[in-house]
Amino acid sequence: MLRQQAYRFRIYPSNTQADLFRRTIGCCRLVYNLCLDQKTLEHHRSAPRRLSYAGQCDGLTELKREVEWLRVVPHHPLQQAIRDLHRAFTNFFEGRARYPSFRRKGENESFRYPDPKQIKLEEERIFLPKAGWVKLVQHRPVEGDVKNATVSMIAGDWFVSIQVEQEVAEPALNHGPAVGVDLGVEQPITLSDGTVFALPRVSLHERRRLASAQQSVARRRKGSKNRAKALRRVARLQAKFARRRRDAAHKATTIIAKNHGMVVVEALKVRNMTASARGSAEEPGSKVSQKAGLNRSLLDIAPGKIRAMLAYKAPWHGSRLIAVDPAYTSQECSSCRTVDAKSRISRSQFVCTNCGLIENADVNAARSILARGLGTTGGRPGMACGSSRAGGRKQEVAPAKARNSVLQGRE
Numbered sequence: 001m002l003r004q005q006a007y008r009f010r011i012y013p014s015n016t017q018a019d020l021f022r023r024t025i026g027c028c029r030l031v032y033n034l035c036l037d038q039k040t041l042e043h044h045r046s047a048p049r050r051l052s053y054a055g056q057c058d059g060l061t062e063l064k065r066e067v068e069w070l071r072v073v074p075h076h077p078l079q080q081a082i083r084d085l086h087r088a089f090t091n092f093f094e095g096r097a098r099y100p101s102f103r104r105k106g107e108n109e110s111f112r113y114p115d116p117k118q119i120k121l122e123e124e125r126i127f128l129p130k131a132g133w134v135k136l137v138q139h140r141p142v143e144g145d146v147k148n149a150t151v152s153m154i155a156g157d158w159f160v161s162i163q164v165e166q167e168v169a170e171p172a173l174n175h176g177p178a179v180g181v182d183l184g185v186e187q188p189i190t191l192s193d194g195t196v197f198a199l200p201r202v203s204l205h206e207r208r209r210l211a212s213a214q215q216s217v218a219r220r221r222k223g224s225k226n227r228a229k230a231l232r233r234v235a236r237l238q239a240k241f242a243r244r245r246r247d248a249a250h251k252a253t254t255i256i257a258k259n260h261g262m263v264v265v266e267a268l269k270v271r272n273m274t275a276s277a278r279g280s281a282e283e284p285g286s287k288v289s290q291k292a293g294l295n296r297s298l299l300d301i302a303p304g305k306i307r308a309m310l311a312y313k314a315p316w317h318g319s320r321l322i323a324v325d326p327a328y329t330s331q332e333c334s335s336c337r338t339v340d341a342k343s344r345i346s347r348s349q350f351v352c353t354n355c356g357l358i359e360n361a362d363v364n365a366a367r368s369i370l371a372r373g374l375g376t377t378g379g380r381p382g383m384a385c386g387s388s389r390a391g392g393r394k395q396e397v398a399p400a401k402a403r404n405s406v407l408q409g410r411e
């Protein structure tokens with residue numbers, strides 16, 4: 001089995017190196033946006049030529065002849081930016097994503113070195129083209145062959161994410177029990193056996209701290225140094241919350257994948273659930289404020305990320321992941337299978353209107369999900385995924401891809 005894995009380490013570039021990284025991020029953004037602009041214009045022409053990846057890379061070479069500062073930054077990350085754009089177009093044409101949008105400053109500040117031949121990893125340092133040796137804190141050993149490296153800046157800190165690949169023995173079939181996983185509202189992760197993983201959420205106190213930091217941004221003059229400082233404070237707080245959640249999610253998903261032979265999750269479409277509450281001017285949404293609150297807790301724990309983690313970790317532990325139809329799992333009785341919205345009497349309580357079952361709402365949902373995975377209810381077993389043993393659509397994908405397909409659900 002070819003095992004792909006990514007390691008993320010903190011790096012400490014010198015001022016010159018950090019400056020180069022910042023420029024590279026900017027140049028990648030520029031190239032991405034220019035190419036997107038070209039593609040969009042091309043699309044509106046009467047006889048579109050269909051700009052190819054190779055064609056746009058040639059264009060980049062021409063551009064570099066004229067623009068001096070594009071020659072200062074490493075070349076491959078710029079090409080990678082064009083590749084990213086073409087991947088975004090593929091995702092769009094295949095219905096997985098919206099039309100590619102322009103990259104904006106301050107969003108997703110990263111770039112990738114795609115050529116492993118140019119990357120050298122030694123103890124406590126990494127060699128990156130044009131930057132040279134960069135100090136790195138390697139908190140765990142890297143196993144496998146380096147495939148690429150992505151440098152990113154998050155709230156002023158620098159990180160490198162190293163993707164590796166290695167051939168490992170096929171793990172023994174996991175004979176653990178099957179489990180249904182509810183990625184929920186009241187509790188982030190609830191298992192059908194009643195286990196609850198409480199991911200650290202942002203506490204009320206922390207939310208207030210964040211709010212006050214955001215307020216001080218609003219009070220300060222645009223473009224001022226103090227405003228920049230306040231913005232950094234907000235970014236650092238948010239990055240801290242995100243790190244904490246991700247760490248807890250990693251621990252929880254490893255435990256789940258390790259101890260179960262089959263993991264059943266909902267193929268949930270987060271985007272639809274979170275985007276539509278407000279509705280449009282013609283059709284205003286209902287219960288906007290409640291749903292906004294729901295969105296906040298949903299986004300707190302990012303179910304899509306948890307699902308993506310399970311998707312790649314399950315095969316590592318000989319387990320398999322099944323995604324089932326998410327419709328009405330929260331309203332279905334896990335005992336008699338009756339679907340009734342009235343059964344869910346509150347966010348946390350489920351009382352079946354048919355058989356009188358009283359259960360925690362999340363546990364009940366997790367059991368319904370498990371039952372669908374086992375194919376005993378209305379859930380179509382053809383939707384099973386993640387293993388060649390199961391029929392139907394295969395959803396087992398590499399982590400990077402999984403993020404997309406899992407987030408989008410099974411459309």
Ligand SMILES: [Zn+2]
Pocket residue numbers: 333334335336337338352353354355356357
């Ligand atoms: Zn019932």
